[in-house]
Amino acid sequence: MSPAPKSSAPACCANPLLRPGHRQAWPLVLLYLCAGGALLALLQGAAGLSDGGAAVLVLGSSAAVLYLLLYRSGTPRGLAACRDYVHRLNLASAVFSAAREGIVVTDLEGRVEAVNPAFCQITGYGEAELQGFNLRLLKSGRQDGAFYRQLWRDLLESGHWQGEIWNRRKNGETYPQWLTISTVRDEAHQPVSYVGVFLDLSPIRRSEQKLLHLAHHDPLTDLPNRTLFLARLEHALSLSAREGGSGAVLFLDLDRFKDVNDSLGHPTGDRLLCAVAERLRPCLRESDTLARLGGDEFLLLLETAATPERAAVVAEKLLEQLAAPFRLDDRSEVYVGASIGICLYPADGDNATTLIQHADSALYQAKAAGRHTFRFYSEAQTRQADARLALEAALRRGLEKEEFLLYYQPQVDLRTASLEGVEALVRWSLPGGELVPPARFIPLAEETGLILPLGEWVLRQACRQMQQWVARGLPIRRVAVNLSSRQFRQADLLQRINAILAETGLAPRYLELEITESLLMDNSAQVDAKLEALEAMGIRLAIDDFGTGYSSLSYLKRFPLHTLKLDRSFIRDIADDPVSSNIVASIIELGQHLDMDILAEGVETDQQRGILLQNGCRTCQGYLFSHPLPAEELEARWLRAAAGHEARPCN
Numbered sequence: 001m002s003p004a005p006k007s008s009a010p011a012c013c014a015n016p017l018l019r020p021g022h023r024q025a026w027p028l029v030l031l032y033l034c035a036g037g038a039l040l041a042l043l044q045g046a047a048g049l050s051d052g053g054a055a056v057l058v059l060g061s062s063a064a065v066l067y068l069l070l071y072r073s074g075t076p077r078g079l080a081a082c083r084d085y086v087h088r089l090n091l092a093s094a095v096f097s098a099a100r101e102g103i104v105v106t107d108l109e110g111r112v113e114a115v116n117p118a119f120c121q122i123t124g125y126g127e128a129e130l131q132g133f134n135l136r137l138l139k140s141g142r143q144d145g146a147f148y149r150q151l152w153r154d155l156l157e158s159g160h161w162q163g164e165i166w167n168r169r170k171n172g173e174t175y176p177q178w179l180t181i182s183t184v185r186d187e188a189h190q191p192v193s194y195v196g197v198f199l200d201l202s203p204i205r206r207s208e209q210k211l212l213h214l215a216h217h218d219p220l221t222d223l224p225n226r227t228l229f230l231a232r233l234e235h236a237l238s239l240s241a242r243e244g245g246s247g248a249v250l251f252l253d254l255d256r257f258k259d260v261n262d263s264l265g266h267p268t269g270d271r272l273l274c275a276v277a278e279r280l281r282p283c284l285r286e287s288d289t290l291a292r293l294g295g296d297e298f299l300l301l302l303e304t305a306a307t308p309e310r311a312a313v314v315a316e317k318l319l320e321q322l323a324a325p326f327r328l329d330d331r332s333e334v335y336v337g338a339s340i341g342i343c344l345y346p347a348d349g350d351n352a353t354t355l356i357q358h359a360d361s362a363l364y365q366a367k368a369a370g371r372h373t374f375r376f377y378s379e380a381q382t383r384q385a386d387a388r389l390a391l392e393a394a395l396r397r398g399l400e401k402e403e404f405l406l407y408y409q410p411q412v413d414l415r416t417a418s419l420e421g422v423e424a425l426v427r428w429s430l431p432g433g434e435l436v437p438p439a440r441f442i443p444l445a446e447e448t449g450l451i452l453p454l455g456e457w458v459l460r461q462a463c464r465q466m467q468q469w470v471a472r473g474l475p476i477r478r479v480a481v482n483l484s485s486r487q488f489r490q491a492d493l494l495q496r497i498n499a500i501l502a503e504t505g506l507a508p509r510y511l512e513l514e515i516t517e518s519l520l521m522d523n524s525a526q527v528d529a530k531l532e533a534l535e536a537m538g539i540r541l542a543i544d545d546f547g548t549g550y551s552s553l554s555y556l557k558r559f560p561l562h563t564l565k566l567d568r569s570f571i572r573d574i575a576d577d578p579v580s581s582n583i584v585a586s587i588i589e590l591g592q593h594l595d596m597d598i599l600a601e602g603v604e605t606d607q608q609r610g611i612l613l614q615n616g617c618r619t620c621q622g623y624l625f626s627h628p629l630p631a632e633e634l635e636a637r638w639l640r641a642a643a644g645h646e647a648r649p650c651n
């Protein structure tokens with residue numbers, strides 16, 4: 001394109017034939033065309049030539065005629081101007097077609113008048129598809145109205161605009177482009193159209209991202225490298241300093257990597273490192289960062305809720321993954337294993353360098369302890385984590401070997417001391433004979449998911465026992481069983497309960513399920529549906545430890561609940577603390593209004609029994625009447641006795 005004339009009209013509207021002194025070329029051109037046409041007709045008629053043959057003849061000879069005419073007319077400048085114009089047009093058209101930038105010419109409304117091939121290639125639209133269409137068609141929606149308003153302001157004020165803009169290709173993909181828009185003006189300096197020239201920035205962005213990725217990742221395993229790990233750790237530390245919360249740094253080192261490298265060669269060693277990364281990845285949460293430092297050293301950052309227990313569970317999982325053999329080619333199968341050092345922040349350090357050093361020294365301890373194990377930076381944490389892991393392993397074994405049994409605690413009518421029902425309470429009987437109370441293993445069972453098989457075993461056992469008592473005509477109305485939140489959330493809970501009832505033959509009306517307040521706080525439609533289905537089956541529902549959870553009383557009205565179990569903590573203080581006794585009185589009254597049964601837990605003294613009776617409470621559970629008992633003892637003391645005569649309170 002030629003440089004813009006002084007008038008500032010853009011180059012694309014400069015016409016060399018219109019320059020002063022060149023107008024006289026026109027008559028000559030017309031003359032030439034007429035002469036050529038006449039000659040063509042003459043020759044075609046005389047020689048009977050075809051159109052093509054005649055044209056070649058005419059073109060060959062007419063150049064000489066034209067030159068003669070122009071030369072004789074004394075206007076060689078006209079001829080030069082004509083040649084110059086054609087040359088300029090050819091040049092402009094070649095640039096338009098060959099440019100790698102997309103070029104579009106629009107009218108003042110933004111309707112497309114012309115696009116070049118690069119435009120079509122970048123946007124995916126054909127030229128014909130765009131003709132007359134407004135360029136709005138290409139908007140990506142990424143820029144807001146204010147952006148476009150500013151663009152138009154600049155364009156109208158200065159005649160051009162330049163910047164990055166995101167547009168949309170025909171296939172829907174959005175992409176960044178560097179766009180320059182210029183206003184084209186006529187001789188009177190009036191805008192007649194706009195020319196947009198743009199470069200597709202997406203290949204540049206891709207290579208920038210690739211460079212950035214390479215700078216922060218290990219090229220072999222594609223895991224984050226030390227730089228990225230440090231950046232994430234520092235970010236996590238500042239977050240923990242600001243908002244609280246803890247995390248863990250695990251330093252992992254392969255146990256026999258050097259042997260593999262030395263005996264099977266570096267390429268096999270590289271394959272092993274990639275395979276290790278692949279095995280470790282699935283053990284992690286999205287918020288965790290696993291990095292390779294180089295060689296066979298890996299660092300892991302656990303950012304969320306990193307208690308020593310969770311860090312130990314993750315370390316165990318990693319070690320388990322690496323314990324299985326690696327098949328690296330057709331011939332070699334190698335066993336490597338690993339050692340892991342763990343430290344926790346903020347407890348073991350508040351900056352990245354210290355933490356990595358401490359994790360490294362814990363790793364040294366792990367190696368010294370015989371490899372394929374983990375160690376914490378602090379010994380107390382190691383002991384704590386060991387104990388937890390040992391308990392979990394024992395719990396699994398206990399389930400397999402059926403080391404659990406049920407005790408039953410009477411639920412008693414406060415006035416008559418007669419038996420209303422029983423609550424089934426699980427006990428773990430260790431091989432040495434020790435009886436472990438549920439407080440020591442239920443939380444771990446909940447955390448590990450073992451509560452699901454354990455809870456199901458409890459329910460089956462309780463239903464089986466209850467059905468035996470019912471079948472023998474013993475005077476008992478119900479058995480209450482604790483249902484953990486995790487069990488409740490099982491998608492097939494109803495089918496499982498139905499199957500157990502069918503298998504044991506127990507009628508649903510004898511079963512009461514105890515759920516916690518927190519479960520009702522989960523405001524989902526699924527909770528509603530499950531509770532209603534359980535009620536429709538004829539099963540009773542009780543809220544355990546009532547008053548200790550987050551108290552929104554609206555759910556009492558919403559859910560089909562039968563019993564409120566008043567928490568032991570209120571009963572304990574009922575005689576001495578007026579607040580507790582007021583709370584108890586209010587809850588009893590509330591239950592009466594809502595037509596629900598109130599059961600007081602943990603009644604230990606006659607004084608407590610008296611206060612509860614005064615306030616209108618009818619049923620209770622507590623050591624005043626009985627501790628939880630094995631099935632045979634409960635039967636002997638409470639069922640067979642009641643079948644014959646009135647049961648008496650016993651301690």
Ligand SMILES: Nc1nc2c(ncn2[C@@H]2O[C@@H]3COP(=O)(O)O[C@H]4[C@@H](O)[C@H](n5cnc6c(=O)[nH]c(N)nc65)O[C@@H]4COP(=O)(O)O[C@H]3[C@H]2O)c(=O)[nH]1
Pocket residue numbers: 409424425426437438439442455458482483484514544545568601602603604621622623624628
């Ligand atoms: N100090 C005192 N305590 C009394 C008195 N009367 C009863 N208790 C104790 O209070 C607990 C009542 O059970 P919970 O509130 O359901 O509380 C249970 C329940 O939340 C859980 N649990 C027990 N068995 C199971 C089970 O099979 N599944 C589930 N998910 N949780 C269970 O373990 C908790 C503790 O059970 P246990 O140790 O058997 O403790 C029982 C019982 O022995 C009393 O007068 N004074």
